[in-house]
Amino acid sequence: MTYEAVIGLETHVQLRTRTKMWCGCANEYGAEANTNVCPVCIGLPGVLPVPNAEALRKTALAGMLLNCDVPSYAKWDRKNYFYPDNPKNYQLTQLDFPSTIEGFVEFEFGEGIERVRINRAHLEEDVGKSTHFSDYSGVDFNRAGVPLLEIVTEPDLTDADMAYDYLNALKAILEYGGVSDCNMEKGQVRCDVNISVRPIGQTELGEKVEIKNMNSFSGVRRAASYEIERQIGVLREGGTLVQETRRWDDAVGITESMRTKEDAHDYRYFPDPDLMPHTPSEEWIAEVRASVMELPLARKQRLMADYQLPASDAEVFVGDAALGDYFEVAAKGAKNPKAVANWVMNNLQAKLTETGGSTADLKFESSAIGELVRLVEDSKINSRIAQDVFSEMFESGKAPAVIVEEKGLSQVSDSAELEAFCNEAIEANPGPAQDFRNGKETALNFLKGQVMKASCGKANPQMVGELLKKILGS
Amino acid sequence: MPHTLTISQLTDKLAQGELSSREATQSCLDRIAAVDGQLNAFISHDPEDALAQADAADAALASGKSKPLLGVPIAMKDVIAVNGHPLNCASKILGDFNSPYDATVTEKLREAGAVIFGRVNMDEFAMGSSTENSAFGPARNPWNPDCIPGGSSGGSAVAVAADECIASLASDTGGSIRQPAALCGCVGLKPTYGRVSRYGLVAFASSLDQVGPLTKDVRDAATMLGVIAGEDKRDSTNVPEPVPDYIAALTGDVKGLKIGLPKEYQVEGLDPEVKAATEAAVAKLEKQGAEVKEISLPHTQYAIATYYIIATAEASTNLARFEGVRYGARVDGASPEEMNRATRGAGFGEEVKRRIILGTYVLSSGYYDAYYLRAQKVRTLIRQDFLNAFKEVDLIASPTTPTPAFKIGEKANDPLQMYLSDIFTISCNVAGLCGISIPCGFSVSGLPLGLQLLGKPFGEPDLLRAAHAYEQATEWHTKRPKIG
Numbered sequence: 027m028t029y030e031a032v033i034g035l036e037t038h039v040q041l042r043t044r045t046k047m048w049c050g051c052a053n054e055y056g057a058e059a060n061t062n063v064c065p066v067c068i069g070l071p072g073v074l075p076v077p078n079a080e081a082l083r084k085t086a087l088a089g090m091l092l093n094c095d096v097p098s099y100a101k102w103d104r105k106n107y108f109y110p111d112n113p114k115n116y117q118l119t120q121l122d123f124p125s126t127i128e129g130f131v132e133f134e135f136g137e138g139i140e141r142v143r144i145n146r147a148h149l150e151e152d153v154g155k156s157t158h159f160s161d162y163s164g165v166d167f168n169r170a171g172v173p174l175l176e177i178v179t180e181p182d183l184t185d186a187d188m189a190y191d192y193l194n195a196l197k198a199i200l201e202y203g204g205v206s207d208c209n210m211e212k213g214q215v216r217c218d219v220n221i222s223v224r225p226i227g228q229t230e231l232g233e234k235v236e237i238k239n240m241n242s243f244s245g246v247r248r249a250a251s252y253e254i255e256r257q258i259g260v261l262r263e264g265g266t267l268v269q270e271t272r273r274w275d276d277a278v279g280i281t282e283s284m285r286t287k288e289d290a291h292d293y294r295y296f297p298d299p300d301l302m303p304h305t306p307s308e309e310w311i312a313e314v315r316a317s318v319m320e321l322p323l324a325r326k327q328r329l330m331a332d333y334q335l336p337a338s339d340a341e342v343f344v345g346d347a348a349l350g351d352y353f354e355v356a357a358k359g360a361k362n363p364k365a366v367a368n369w370v371m372n373n374l375q376a377k378l379t380e381t382g383g384s385t386a387d388l389k390f391e392s393s394a395i396g397e398l399v400r401l402v403e404d405s406k407i408n409s410r411i412a413q414d415v416f417s418e419m420f421e422s423g424k425a426p427a428v429i430v431e432e433k434g435l436s437q438v439s440d441s442a443e444l445e446a447f448c449n450e451a452i453e454a455n456p457g458p459a460q461d462f463r464n465g466k467e468t469a470l471n472f473l474k475g476q477v478m479k480a481s482c483g484k485a486n487p488q489m490v491g492e493l494l495k496k497i498l499g500s
Numbered sequence: 501m502p503h504t505l506t507i508s509q510l511t512d513k514l515a516q517g518e519l520s521s522r523e524a525t526q527s528c529l530d531r532i533a534a535v536d537g538q539l540n541a542f543i544s545h546d547p548e549d550a551l552a553q554a555d556a557a558d559a560a561l562a563s564g565k566s567k568p569l570l571g572v573p574i575a576m577k578d579v580i581a582v583n584g585h586p587l588n589c590a591s592k593i594l595g596d597f598n599s600p601y602d603a604t605v606t607e608k609l610r611e612a613g614a615v616i617f618g619r620v621n622m623d624e625f626a627m628g629s630s631t632e633n634s635a636f637g638p639a640r641n642p643w644n645p646d647c648i649p650g651g652s653s654g655g656s657a658v659a660v661a662a663d664e665c666i667a668s669l670a671s672d673t674g675g676s677i678r679q680p681a682a683l684c685g686c687v688g689l690k691p692t693y694g695r696v697s698r699y700g701l702v703a704f705a706s707s708l709d710q711v712g713p714l715t716k717d718v719r720d721a722a723t724m725l726g727v728i729a730g731e732d733k734r735d736s737t738n739v740p741e742p743v744p745d746y747i748a749a750l751t752g753d754v755k756g757l758k759i760g761l762p763k764e765y766q767v768e769g770l771d772p773e774v775k776a777a778t779e780a781a782v783a784k785l786e787k788q789g790a791e792v793k794e795i796s797l798p799h800t801q802y803a804i805a806t807y808y809i810i811a812t813a814e815a816s817t818n819l820a821r822f823e824g825v826r827y828g829a830r831v832d833g834a835s836p837e838e839m840n841r842a843t844r845g846a847g848f849g850e851e852v853k854r855r856i857i858l859g860t861y862v863l864s865s866g867y868y869d870a871y872y873l874r875a876q877k878v879r880t881l882i883r884q885d886f887l888n889a890f891k892e893v894d895l896i897a898s899p900t901t902p903t904p905a906f907k908i909g910e911k912a913n914d915p916l917q918m919y920l921s922d923i924f925t926i927s928c929n930v931a932g933l934c935g936i937s938i939p940c941g942f943s944v945s946g947l948p949l950g951l952q953l954l955g956k957p958f959g960e961p962d963l964l965r966a967a968h969a970y971e972q973a974t975e976w977h978t979k980r981p982k983i984g
């Protein structure tokens with residue numbers, strides 16, 4: 027019998043907001059433990075939550091980017107469980123009326139485009155972080171109350187690689203929207219994976235296994251792939267599977283049972299009486315919708331169509347949105363956008379890496395790279411000189427034409443002047459000249475190099491070649 | 501004897517320079533020293549801090565400043581946060597916790613110039629009707645120390661009735677202000693839900709709790725409400741309704757005001773003396789020009805059950821934060837679970853545990869629909885009953901309590917009997933209305949009786965107007981217990 031896997035993902039992503047979800051404390055990673063805290067986020071007696079407008083807006087925006095509806099009524103619920111990192115011992119979340127519902131994500135998978143349905147993207151709050159020492163534990167509440175977006179898919183994913191590609195696409199979308207930095211090292215993305223298997227052709231789902239708290243996409247891929255094999259193995263040997271929660275042991279590369287359905291929590295959800303429902307007006311929703319930007323896949327497709335870029339170049343610009351934005355401005359009206367892309371991806375990128383700056387720090391106008399490319403295309407300068415001009419642009423911010431003018435870098439295309447250079451080179455190097463006459467084509471390159479050197483690189487290389495041939499051939 | 505003064509009397513004397521805030525505050529402190537050993541209204545108080553505030557108020561008075569409560573000593577129920585002062589909620593579980601912040605109502609009192617002093621006794625976490633459920637021992641009724649003062653704000657009512665302060669701030673979840681006010685012979689006002697910020701009020705049942713004053717007369721209640729009411733961005737359930745001039749509502753005139761008497765309030769167990777006093781009070785208002793008519797609140801019989809489901813459900817999770825991890829008393833254990841169990845087992849009193857268990861049960865999966873969800877639906881019906889009634893009448897009158905104060909220990913082992921004593925006050929919170937209890941007589945045994953008036957949401961001006969008019973025509977509120 028052949029089996030297929032059914033995978034659903036619940037991804038928790040910290041929102042990028044100035045302050046936390048219910049209080050004015052900074053939403054900031056890396057501060058000294060328990061310095062970004064106040065009575066509200068450590069759950070002192072008597073405090074009340076006040077919703078963060080920026081988080082509500084970014085949640086709606088995220089929902090729109092995931093093609094979700096934004097209902098006109100959402101509410102808050104308490105999820106009750108005791109844990110030392112949970113300051114109120116209940117977590118505020120959205121159970122049955124989430125902020126956004128029923129969308130989908132499209133992403134490239136294999137040769138085609140996959141679509142995964144999104145059940146909901148709802149808002150909740152993060153908890154603190156426990157650290158265990160030899161004989162005691164500590165909790166840092168800086169993270170407590172940070173707004174957390176939970177994105178729940180339908181069980182539409184069918185293998186580990188697809189899950190991996192979906193997660194990367196999701197990350198790209200949320201980063202694009204400025205919704206989250208999705209920084210894995212900072213723990214801003216965490217994932218619960220639901221996996222079951224069933225014989226192909228069977229409609230009902232198999233027993234679901236949940237793997238909780240994965241903090242890397244490659245981990246999700248490895249765990250899912252292990253778990254699918256494990257489940258199929260159990261069924262092949264005539265065993266039965268149970269609904270359970272399992273833990274992924276990354277070092278060993280296996281999953282282990284944590285708890286079965288019988289000892290599942292009863293979270294005693296109920297509507298939070300301290301918060302009013304969120305009832306966004308049509309105007310508010312329209313305002314958020316106006317800020318919806320192009321998604322990565324759409325952008326890739328557009329970059330390829332509008333600028334005739336190869337997929338690999340388009341992906342570079344999708345992967346680094348700021349660089350992509352920069353490219354689009356630089357390539358405006360360019361005859362050869364691919365040449366502009368090369369400059370942006372190679373020379374500019376290298377310089378930025380070298381200096382540790384970003385495109386925002388650049389001194390020259392974004393149109394300057396296009397102009398530089400045009401100077402080369404129009405044979406005003408050759409491409410070697412263009413490198414020097416670019417360095418100068420980077421240093422001083424001057425326009426390329428100005429630099430060429432000031433430094434006298436214009437290509438020499440005057441045939442009389444070039445002829446003089448050529449004659450000098452031939453006289454100074456009778457050997458190679460004779461070699462060429464005797465049919466050794468490569469000797470011409472040597473002579474050409476001498477001419478370029480003598481002209482300080484400004485000679486028009488194409489013309490030099492033609493002139494040399496003409497002189498030596500006569 | 502400055503401690504016997506009302507707010508309006510004291511502020512007059514302070515303005516005239518006949519008295520200083522220090523003298524008034526010292527007078528309250530002396531009174532506490534004289535009588536509180538017997539009454540146990542105060543859990544703690546800090547005389548030095550109180551006198552320092554009084555001196556600051558005297559300096560402000562001397563410079564010609566005028567504020568509604570400038571220099572007036574006000575005692576705080578131990579459930580309202582005051583920066584730098586203990587916040588115990590009359591429980592052991594908070595240990596030596598001091599609040600690092602002010603409640604919004606505390607801030608408002610400070611802005612109004614009050615001398616905020618003392619932590620007054622209450623039922624633990626405001627759960628109870630007798631102040632017997634305090635980890636700091638029961639408070640006693642100044643009219644008869646063998647009797648309970650009511651609860652949960654028993655200490656607040658005792659402190660006002662026994663002149664240990666000029667006025668007091670408390671909270672009302674199901675009658676916790678009005679019931680002790682009735683049993684101790686003072687005025688207790690529960691504002692409309694959303695009228696006063698709950699920020700800094702330790703939550704018992706978030707959808708029912710409201711802060712309000714206990715005072716010596718109705719004018720003082722109006723003054724206090726004017727100070728504490730108003731918008732607060734820190735409380736999402738707060739309603740940004742403009743605050744009217746409550747003193748201006750005290751016209752002394754009730755002509756044309758329609759007062760309803762719910763026929764469902766003729767309950768079994770209603771004490772004949774209480775019944776007679778209420779009827780006399782209503783007759784008095786009628787004589788003053790009010791119109792009285794019978795009304796119906798058909799879902800009254802479900803109010804107590806509804807209340808105890810919603811209140812305990814909310815309380816069970818509101819009180820989850822008390823487990824010794826971040827603050828308060830901690831009993832160590834080998835694991836976080838064991839530490840929780842040990843801390844909460846040792847820290848909470850019996851009634852609090854009972855309600856946490858009840859609330860946990862009604863929210864449990866499989867029971868939620870049958871209890872919590874149904875209670876919310878009935879709550880809507882009860883509110884609708886009142887809104888319908890208020891189409892016909894302006895106010896609803898009833899006894900505040902079915903009986904006068906009972907003996908300490910009399911109902912301590914019968915929680916259900918204790919819950920039933922809240923029959924008249926509970927609906928007001930369930931429906932989100934405003935209500936007031938004012939003195940309306942005494943039992944043969946010399947215990948105070950209270951008349952309750954209920955008003956529509958944000959109908960405090962009518963409520964205060966009628967209460968004040970009645971008070972002007974009677975002398976019950978001027979009576980003081982003989983003690984000390």
Ligand SMILES: [Zn+2]
Pocket residue numbers: 046049050051062063064065066067068171
């Ligand atoms: Zn905070």
